[in-house]
Amino acid sequence: MxxxxxxxxxxxxxxxxxxxxxxxxxxxxxxxxxxxxxxxxxxxxxxxxxxxxxxxxxxxxxxxxxxxxxxxxxxxxxxxxxxxxxxxxxxxxxxxxxxxxxxxxxxxxxxxxxxxxxxxxxxxxxxxxxxxxxxxxxxxxxxxxxxxxxxxxxxxxxxxxxxxxxxxxxxxxxxxxxxxxxxxxxxxxxxxxxxxVAAVTAQAPAERLPVFLYDSGTDQPFTAGRQVPPTDIISFAGGRNIFADLDARWTQVSWEAVVQAQPEVIVILDYGDKPAAEKIAFLRSFPTTRNLPAVVNDRFFVLDYNEGISSPRNIDGLEKFARYLRDLRR
Structure with a gap:
């Protein structure tokens, strides 16, 4: 156009x-x-x-x-x-x-x-x-x-x-x-x-845990590519978005790709009409995901919708996720 x-x-x-x-x-x-x-x-x-x-x-x-x-x-x-x-x-x-x-x-x-x-x-x-x-x-x-x-x-x-x-x-x-x-x-x-942000990145560990952001989807998951705030949140806090190499914003991937990446942490994007609790329950019961390290070890982090889209609240989401990762390492 x-x-x-x-x-x-x-x-x-x-x-x-x-x-x-x-x-x-x-x-x-x-x-x-x-x-x-x-x-x-x-x-x-x-x-x-x-x-x-x-x-x-x-x-x-x-x-x-x-x-x-x-x-x-x-x-x-x-x-x-x-x-x-x-x-x-x-x-x-x-x-x-x-x-x-x-x-x-x-x-x-x-x-x-x-x-x-x-x-x-x-x-x-x-x-x-x-x-x-x-x-x-x-x-x-x-x-x-x-x-x-x-x-x-x-x-x-x-x-x-x-x-x-x-x-x-x-x-x-x-x-x-x-x-x-x-x-x-x-x-x-x-x-x-x-x-x-600089205060958070100064404390980020050198070893980065693989992180999967789960937005929605059952047949195929919807997740965050390189071009949306959760990828920066995950990276700045000391993690690694398993789909950061995808040159996209919000995008659909395969469950096979998620399993292959073996995420240690799953970030759940919490919608008003798609509560995080329902998504976590699905991941725990779905045969393809229930044996993922993040699911077995109950490593779910809930990110508020407005902390995940472009917003001043991205900074709040970053600080919360960084604290979560620091607590995991302790």
């Missing part, structure tokens, strides 16, 4: 987005909150943003990035499908209570138009979707700004961008900081996150 930015006439429609496509390597300049516009990459293209005042965010990762940056006043509402755990358990539960819950369905164009959104924050194929008719290109044509999680830009048509998962988190915070006119706040937040 080749992207053609919407014209400047979109401003006359009463929405605030003007999109300019420039060379991918162009320097990004910060016009600041006072000027109201700034050019920031959206995956591999340069886009001019006007400071949003009525953002709609999809899933916890999108909301949490804005909440962590202190931008709650700029968030109109959130869309939260059932896979997400209840927001009452979030570190930003108070912020969720201050904005509008819009839907527990998948993201769709009709909703963001109805809510008069001036920015939509989501991932590619995890919010934005060709099949469901809500893409940055479509929103551009409506004069609605959009922001994609950098981690998801890996397979964004026309403008891919390859960034390691945790670097994608930092990049998002920095880019959102520029869009909303709070670059210093974003820089401070990223600096603190980097320091927390």
């Amino acid at each position: 080749t992207f053609h930015p919407s014209s400047r006439a979109a401003l006359a429609a009463g929405l605030t987005a003007v999109l300019l496509l420039t060379a991918c390597g162009a320097e990004v300049t910060d016009a600041g909150a006072g000027a109201g516009t700034v050019t920031v990459p959206r995956c591999g293209e340069q886009v001019e943003y006007t400071t949003p005042k009525r953002a709609v965010v999809y899933e916890g990762g999108s909301a949490d990035k804005l909440f962590a940056l202190g931008l709650t006043a700029h968030v109109h509402g959130y869309v939260m499908p059932p896979a997400n755990p209840p927001v009452t358990g979030s570190p930003w539960a108070a912020e969720y209570a201050r904005v509008t819950f819009l839907s527990d369905d998948l993201l769709n164009k009709e909703l963001v138009v109805h809510e008069r959104a001036d920015l939509v924050v989501a991932g590619w194929n995890s919010g934005f979707s060709d099949k469901r008719g809500i893409t940055p290109e479509i929103l551009d044509s409506l004069g609605i700004q959009s922001f994609l999680h950098t981690e998801s830009c890996f397979n964004y048509p026309g403008f891919p961008e390859r960034v390691a998962p945790f670097e994608g988190l930092y990049t998002d915070l920095e880019r959102l900081g520029r869009i909303f006119g709070v670059p210093d706040r974003a820089a401070d937040l990223v600096r603190g996150y980097r320091q927390r």
